[in-house]
Amino acid sequence: MRGLLRGTLYCALWYGSVVAGFLFIACPMLPLLLFSPPKFRKCGDLLLSCWELYSTALLKIFGVKIVVSGDHISPNESAILVMNHRTRVDWNFLWAAMYQACLPSVATHRLKFVLKDPIRHIPGPGWIMQMNGFLYITRRWEEDQSRLSRTLDYLVALDRRSQLLIFPEGTDLTKNSKEKSNKYALQHILPQYSFTLHPKTTGFSYLVRHLQQASYLDAVYDLTIAYPDYIPQSELDLIKGKLPEEIHFHIKRIPSSDMPTHDLELRRWLEEKWFNKEQVLKQFYEEKTFAAEIWPLTRLRPLYIAFVFWTILTGVAVLLLIISPAFQLWTLIHSAFFVALSFFTTGFNQLEMGWYWRWKTHFYAKKLN
Secondary structure (H helix, E strand, O other): HHHHHHHHHHHHHHHHHHHHHHHHHHHHHHHHHHOOOHHHHHHHHHHHHHHHHHHHHHHOOOEEEEEEEEEEEOOOOEEEEEEEHHHHHHOHHHHHHHHHHHHHOOOOOOOOEEEEHHHHHHOOHHHHHHHHOEEEEEEOOHHHHHHHHHHHHHHHHHOOOOEEOOOOOOOOHHHHHHHHHHHHHHOOOOOOOOOOOOOHHHHHHHHOOOOOOOOOOOOOEEEEEEEEOOOOOOOOHHHOOOOOOEEEEEEEEEHHHHOOHHHHHHHHHHHHHHHHHHHHHHHHEEEOOOOOOOEEOOOOOOHHHHHHHHHHHHHHHHHHHOHHHHHHHHHHHHHHHHHHHHHHHOOHHHHHHHHHHHHHHHHHHHHHO
């Protein structure tokens, strides 16, 4: 029972903060998009960076230690991050790893995930991720290629040097997904893996080549996540309070100049990385640590400030939802708007990009006149 209460509180604070940020900060920013998409994107990225501090603070307060080793991540680089997908909730712990990994400390990263399309429908988190330019894929390559191309062109046009995270395995490691990966390995005469799945290489190769052609790729970061004690497989484990005591991340930076430039070579590069990752993880689960220097968590004050701010904001949102008809109407209107967007369009981020190109044409035409 104690574990369930602990897990429920953790998830309630986490989810409540997302909804509070959506209603109090993200929604009031919407009119800014009409007047200046670049400023809207800048404010959106800043909002997400501020919220990530809360996610990091929650893990620390609930006794989850994030251990990071390897290379630091520069938040000023345009980069692609590739990571193994051990569980469904890996991404929840990644925010804390990014906070610890990014230097210089005064800069905030602009991390965006490549995610499965159904995730954008989740009330609250899915809507915020749409507003923050996350990339959604459908597993239909023609559609996915178009979405990826538009998003990358948009980021290049804005000169927003972002870090794009892709899970090349496509899904988390489960008994079912492991069986499918082993079947694929047998068919293609490849080794069978125990700690990873064989990566899908199409999306990764396309992302790298597209940014290379735009001269907009600074580096690729290879991230490896591992759980030395308990492995929470899904969100249900978190609700039950089954949080791991430690999560380890190891980071390797590969400069853009060291990356292949052709499709086949990039695919082979990723496959080789995953073969090496399998060996690294095998050693990790024998020794319960990566053989590299660990970075201490030193920036604590921003976490304490974030915890106080977002907890109060969440409490105020709950209170107003109970007692304020005006706030209830505000919530209903914006929720209905995003439900409609989710089901009748390809997402807010796609609309944002379409409006940007129209706005830019109109803006420059007005400037010339």
